[in-house]
Amino acid sequence: MAQRVRRKYLKKCLTRPRKGGAAKKRRQMEQRKRLVVLGMDETVVARMNAREVLTKLKYPAKIGKE
Numbered sequence: 871m872a873q874r875v876r877r878k879y880l881k882k883c884l885t886r887p888r889k890g891g892a893a894k895k896r897r898q899m900e901q902r903k904r905l906v907v908l909g910m911d912e913t914v915v916a917r918m919n920a921r922e923v924l925t926k927l928k929y930p931a932k933i934g935k936e
Contacts, residue, residue, distance in 0.1 A: 901927055908933045 901923050905915045908930055915923070926933060 898923070905933065 898920055901920075902915050902918075905923060905926055906912050910926070910933060918926070
């Protein structure tokens with residue numbers, strides 16, 4: 871006895887749009903510029919990886935105190 875496919879599963883979108891590489895690079899550059907505006911040295915920001923940049927941006931008040 872075969873099971874039937876329910877309507878809930880037929881309506882569901884099968885393909886999910888993915889983020890593009892150019893958009894990701896643009897976002898990362900904007901985040902780096904934001905750190906420089908907040909007062910961090912540009913050479914220090916250039917040496918940071920993407921994850922470090924994001925963790926710094928979580929607490930912008932701490933950046934000004936450093």
